[in-house]
Amino acid sequence: MLQIKNLSTSYFQGGATVPAVRDVSMTIEKGRATALVGESGSGKSTVALSVMRMIRPPIGDIVDGEIHVNGRDVTRMSEKQMRSVLRSEIGLVPQDPTTALDPLFTIRSQIVEAMPHTDKGDRDDVIVRLLESLGIVNARDRLNEHPHQFSGGMRQRVAMAIALAKQPSVLIADEPTTALDVTTQIGILRLLDQLRKERDLATLFITHDVRVARLLCQSVVVMYAGVVVESGPTGTVFSNPHHPYTRALLEATSLDVGPRRKLLAIPGSPPSLASLPAGCPFAPRCPSAIDRCRAEMPPTVQAKHGSSFACWSPVVAA
Numbered sequence: 001m002l003q004i005k006n007l008s009t010s011y012f013q014g015g016a017t018v019p020a021v022r023d024v025s026m027t028i029e030k031g032r033a034t035a036l037v038g039e040s041g042s043g044k045s046t047v048a049l050s051v052m053r054m055i056r057p058p059i060g061d062i063v064d065g066e067i068h069v070n071g072r073d074v075t076r077m078s079e080k081q082m083r084s085v086l087r088s089e090i091g092l093v094p095q096d097p098t099t100a101l102d103p104l105f106t107i108r109s110q111i112v113e114a115m116p117h118t119d120k121g122d123r124d125d126v127i128v129r130l131l132e133s134l135g136i137v138n139a140r141d142r143l144n145e146h147p148h149q150f151s152g153g154m155r156q157r158v159a160m161a162i163a164l165a166k167q168p169s170v171l172i173a174d175e176p177t178t179a180l181d182v183t184t185q186i187g188i189l190r191l192l193d194q195l196r197k198e199r200d201l202a203t204l205f206i207t208h209d210v211r212v213a214r215l216l217c218q219s220v221v222v223m224y225a226g227v228v229v230e231s232g233p234t235g236t237v238f239s240n241p242h243h244p245y246t247r248a249l250l251e252a253t254s255l256d257v258g259p260r261r262k263l264l265a266i267p268g269s270p271p272s273l274a275s276l277p278a279g280c281p282f283a284p285r286c287p288s289a290i291d292r293c294r295a296e297m298p299p300t301v302q303a304k305h306g307s308s309f310a311c312w313s314p315v316v317a318a
């Protein structure tokens, strides 16, 4: 289980502090998937990197909050304890498998590294079973091959094998299909869904695509400029969005629009994190902003059916 409580993470850049993530909370139970959605730059990867404690000085730091992985707060761990959590409890499916795999080593040696406790004599059998369960045929004949001998989709399956070889309980997938072509994407998405169920994985699924979020995740957290603007059960949030940003995201991807309504891009661009406006960060782009939105940050309020949102001027009242 993964529980993030009031996480704030900043980058330190040329003497300035860039608040990339502010007061983000979510809980992902075993066997459940939460989608983290939002435009590029909204802080999604920063949340994932924070969970893995991969943002450290001088680049940046977790400045507030707690992150519990199976009940233990990783923000308080020593580097040694954290290495052990990364080795055994958290699997990462990368955005681009090409950069995640080492071109110089065979796929066998890269997967073996993730399973140091398996007996030498059993390793090949375990790896072959794992690769075949991930859709790589004739895996035994391919153990000595190098990453470049696999297609993009197959490389992502190898990267998934590395993530799963340690038998993690938490899986983080950061835009796992953006580097792949469309037909390959669907296979990888189905596989991730199947693995979550079979292995009871608490899955944090990062995507800018709300259709993928709706298809694969039970809950969704919508981020904008580092803050959570709306969250809750996927069906509730997407069929009854309260926050104008959630609504705009849905319209931008045509999810809830009929065949005759045209795609609406969201006009404008996110604010610079180095000089955030007072009040709601979406206010400068928001079609329903009122004076209060530009002056005061809205608190998060509970809505019906388990969702919550932070907005002074919601599309639909709580």
Ligand SMILES: Nc1ncnc2c1ncn2[C@@H]1O[C@H](COP(=O)(O)OP(=O)(O)O)[C@@H](O)[C@H]1O
Pocket: 011, 012, 013, 018, 020, 038, 039, 040, 041, 042, 043, 044, 045, 046, 047, 059, 273
């Ligand atoms: N190493 C870094 N130094 C300074 N700012 C960074 C760094 N990495 C990311 N950022 C900034 O943090 C914000 C959030 O980035 P990120 O978490 O990658 O967003 P997302 O994954 O949603 O696209 C962006 O404004 C980005 O420019």
Ligand SMILES: [Mg+2]
Pocket: 044, 045, 046, 174
């Ligand atoms: Mg990202």
